[in-house]
Amino acid sequence: MASRVLAVDDNQINLKMISATLLHGGFEAYISESGADALSRVEQIKPDLIILDIDMPEMDGYQVCQTLRQRPTTRHIPIMMLTAHDTLEEKVRGFEVGADDYMTKPFQPAELQARIKGLLRRSALQVVPEKQNVDGKFISVFSLRGGVGVSTVATNLAAGLAQVWGKPVALVDMAFIMGQCALMLNLTLRNTWADLAKVNLNEIDSDLVQNVMMKHASGVSVLAAPRFSVDAELISPPVVEKVLGMLKKKFAYVVMDLPHDFSETTLMGIDQADELMLVLAPELASVRATVGSLETLNQLQFPAENVRLILNWVFEKRGLARKDIEKVVKHPLQLVVPFASETFVSSINLGIPPVINAPTSALGMLFEDMAYAFSREEDIDSIPTNPSPAWLRVNERSKQARKR
Ligand SMILES: Nc1ncnc2c1ncn2[C@@H]1O[C@H](COP(=O)(O)OP(=O)(O)OP(=O)(O)O)[C@@H](O)[C@H]1O
Ligand SMILES: [Mg+2]
Structure with a gap:
């Protein structure tokens, strides 16, 4: 089954490029033009991964990320931050609010696809199967x-x-x-x-x-x-x-x-x-x-x-x-x-x-x-x-x- 990826960006052109890359990489692509919209639909979409732009009006990517991490229903979804600025400060802030990976724009489609696959692989490892009780x-x-x-x-x-x-x-x-x-x-x-x-x-x-x-x-x-x-x-x-x-x-x-x-x-x-x-x-x-x-x-x-x-x-x-x-x-x-x-x-x-x-x-x-x-x-x-x-x-x- 194809993995579901939700891309959040206020820029239409970026969204088009990201979703084309996603579809080409064999993912199911969902898009959202604002943080508020993404937060209101995320439970319905149930994405396996979210790509978040940082610079967005009203609610920026950090705020969206923080909110996703606070909700029990969304806190486990891997998040990739996508931004035009490549500063250490931004990266650190991204990781502090709970992002899992960080990529700068403009991106190479092959790299974005590879990173998404890497993140999804790691998140699959997060699921610990139900086990019988042991005496640890x-x-x-x-x-x-x-x-x-x-x-x-x-x-x-x-x-x-x-x-x-x-x-x-x-x-x-x-x-x-x-x-x-x-x-x-x-x-x-x-x-x-x-x-x-x-x-x-x-x-x-x-x-x-x-x-x-x-x-x-x-x-x-x-x-x-x-x-x-x-x-x-x-x-x-x-x-x-x-x-x-x-x-x-x-x-x-x-x-x-x-x-x-x-x-x-x-x-x-x-x-x-x-x-x-x-x-x-x-x-x-x-x-x-x-x-x-x-x-x-x-x-x-x-x-x-x-x-x-x-x-x-x-x-x-x-x-x-x-x-x-x-x-x-x-x-x-x-x-x-x-x-x-x-x-x-x-x-x-x-x-x-x-x-x-x-x-x-x-x-x-x-x-x-x-x-x-x-x-x-x-x-x-x-x-x-x-x-x-x-x-x-x-x-x-x-x-x-x-x-x-
Ligand atoms: N055998 C060793 N040889 C050289 N450096 C070591 C050795 N063991 C630990 N260190 C280094 O010493 C530093 C302190 O180690 P560590 O953080 O494990 O100690 P700690 O007792 O947990 O300290 P803290 O008070 O920060 O909790 C680290 O930088 C670690 O890499
Ligand atoms: Mg210690």
């Missing part, structure tokens, strides 16, 4: 001190689990102020926690939660932090409690990127955790923060055997020695991540974590093995019928290690 494993990643690699570890763990098992994995950004999970996976902030916080608690069901999550090609579904810090205040503990409970039933793995505090919602993320990863850097302040965290966890009666320490070399030289750190924190280090600034800078800029971008590099293998080590016993104990390339690599490595 919760892994929370935490540090009281910032900048030590919590988000890096959480993102690579989630992507690694998805690659190894091919099972649904949720990555939940609990750093409601300026959380970076979506950015680390190069996902446009189409929906965030704020969309869940803005509806009544009793309207939150697992379909809504899954629709709000953004699906990454690796198989990870991301529940992203809000675009604006002010929205963080809307995310109340009852909302978090309800959402986390639902995620556990729908995802084989739920990985949480926790903020550097012991707020009520952070404590919920800790409380839910089957395993808690404490990330630290080899410097005094981070070691102190880890000792403090372990004390607090002890007071909270979080089982010490479920805590795993990950030492991350976020800087290059003169760090504290592993054995000295272990002596002070009185807990063994499970894993040491080496300093790798070039890999990480390019991975953030590209929005592709090393475990996906370079799975056979030293860092990629380390994160793949880490993901395997944190897997559910039932997964580790069963040999998959269709093992993934990642699973085969991990198993080959562990065979080699046993031989040694």
Whole structure:
């Protein structure tokens, strides 16, 4: 069946060109000459994608985009912005109001067609099929001190689990102020926690939660932090409690990127955790923060055997020695991540974590093995019928290690 595309532009000539391109590309074309008209007919047309001009009188493309994102019936439709101006500022603003892609006029018909196909392919990935309830494993990643690699570890763990098992994995950004999970996976902030916080608690069901999550090609579904810090205040503990409970039933793995505090919602993320990863850097302040965290966890009666320490070399030289750190924190280090600034800078800029971008590099293998080590016993104990390339690599490595 041909995909339905609605083009919105106040200029007749542009509309003619766009619809000719659409028809030629095998799409069903619908046109609208104003934002207001498009908004009044969109529910009827039910487009699979919308092309929006920015410069329009009365209601501009940003406003139309924002309104579409607010309506539950239209918030999932991919939006391509089309404009005559090619400035970074406009692009950023377009993405902020929830556009998925951006093209400048005049456009090449072949490029427009290709981009539309790309967007439609990605949006098809957004639909998570109904599944029976599962008993998911919760892994929370935490540090009281910032900048030590919590988000890096959480993102690579989630992507690694998805690659190894091919099972649904949720990555939940609990750093409601300026959380970076979506950015680390190069996902446009189409929906965030704020969309869940803005509806009544009793309207939150697992379909809504899954629709709000953004699906990454690796198989990870991301529940992203809000675009604006002010929205963080809307995310109340009852909302978090309800959402986390639902995620556990729908995802084989739920990985949480926790903020550097012991707020009520952070404590919920800790409380839910089957395993808690404490990330630290080899410097005094981070070691102190880890000792403090372990004390607090002890007071909270979080089982010490479920805590795993990950030492991350976020800087290059003169760090504290592993054995000295272990002596002070009185807990063994499970894993040491080496300093790798070039890999990480390019991975953030590209929005592709090393475990996906370079799975056979030293860092990629380390994160793949880490993901395997944190897997559910039932997964580790069963040999998959269709093992993934990642699973085969991990198993080959562990065979080699046993031989040694
Ligand atoms: N092993 C490493 N080697 C080099 N750079 C690293 C390493 N691990 C993480 N980084 C870099 O350190 C920075 C902080 O990492 P990240 O954002 O994951 O930390 P965080 O604890 O989540 O910080 P925040 O306080 O911002 O939430 C990032 O730029 C990341 O790329
Ligand atoms: Mg972070």
